[in-house]
Amino acid sequence: MKKVILSSILLLGTTSIFAETTMCFKENASMSTIEKTPLDGGICNGKLSVNDMKAKGWSVEDIKISQSSTGMNFIYILKNGVTVSAPTQSSQFVGNQAQMEANILAKLEAKKEAEEKAKVEKELKDAAVIAKELYTNKCQTCHGANGEKSAYNTARPLKDLSVEDMQESIKNYKVGKVDSMNANIMAPYANFVDYKEIKGIHAYLQSINK
Ligand code: HEC
Structure with missing residues (x-):
């Protein structure tokens, strides 16, 4: 019994020395040119294509293809070195592969999130530029150039509002729900602005009060 365990441990050791696995990927690529396109990540490192890797003695173990909004994403698992047909070897390989895939998918996800965040920030910035004119012409006499005034001493300073x-x-x-003494002063201006403009005015006031 003891002997068997020892030999499989030895085998595991040998395998990890001679067999090498790498994972390369490409975002927004096309099916027809992917084999010639330099891949990112792993040993490919933005320089080597699948064909280059094959020429260097690597073989393709697995390919994962997924559709993104702008094209296809490819993940290649490539292997180099001896193939040992022991169960420990293959299960170890599967473990590594799953880990590497998870890492790459997490990276792609983080990149997508960062791009979406940048897009939202840009939209807000653009809205703030448009809102500047609106605010200066229609709101600032009562609410102050920086949204710092309490209009007629009843409104909260706009710069402090979420x-x-x-x-x-x-x-x-707009719906006439406010029955404060000065609500009738503000109501016509409220009717004048829409949801998007308020978002822009808020972004504008935040940007000048930083
Ligand atoms: C003629 C003066 C006047 C102008 C111009 C004006 N407001 Fe007001 N605003 C007021 C007054 C007064 C109040 C508080 C009314 C009350 O007591 O309910 C108020 C309240 C508000 C509030 C609510 C604040 C709170 O405490 O919840 C917002 C938001 C606001 N105004 C935004 C705007 C925007 C945006 C504009 C420009 C499109 C604008 N106002 C133009 C007088 C003005």
Whole structure:
């Protein structure tokens, strides 16, 4: 019994010395040219294509293809070195492969998130530029150049409001839900702005109060 365990441990050791696995990937690539396209990650490192890797003695163990909004994403698992047909070897390989796949997928996901975040930030920035004119012409006499004034001493300074608070107040003026003494002063202006403009005004006030 003891002997068997010892020999499989030895085998595991030999395998990890001679067999090498790498994972390379490419985002937004095309099926027809992928084999000639330099891949990112692993030993490919932005320089070597599948064909280059094959020429260097690597073989393709597995390919994962997924559809993204802008094209196809390819993940290649490539292997170099001896093939040992022992169960320990293959299960160890599967373990590594799953780990590497998870790492790459996490990386792709993080990249996508960062791109989406940058897009939202840019949209807000653009909205703030448009909102600047609106705010200076229609709101600042009562609310202050930086949104710091309490209009007629009843409004909260706009610069301190979250975008949700602002939307909520504007909506209430629009539907006549506010019955404060000065609500009739603000109501016509509330009717004048929409949800998107409020978002822009909020972004503008945040940008000048940083
Ligand atoms: C003529 C003065 C005047 C102008 C111009 C004006 N407001 Fe107001 N605003 C007020 C007053 C007064 C109040 C508080 C009314 C009350 O007591 O309910 C108020 C309240 C608000 C509130 C709610 C604040 C809170 O405490 O919840 C928001 C948001 C707001 N205004 C946004 C705007 C925006 C955006 C513009 C430009 C499109 C604008 N206002 C233009 C006078 C003005």
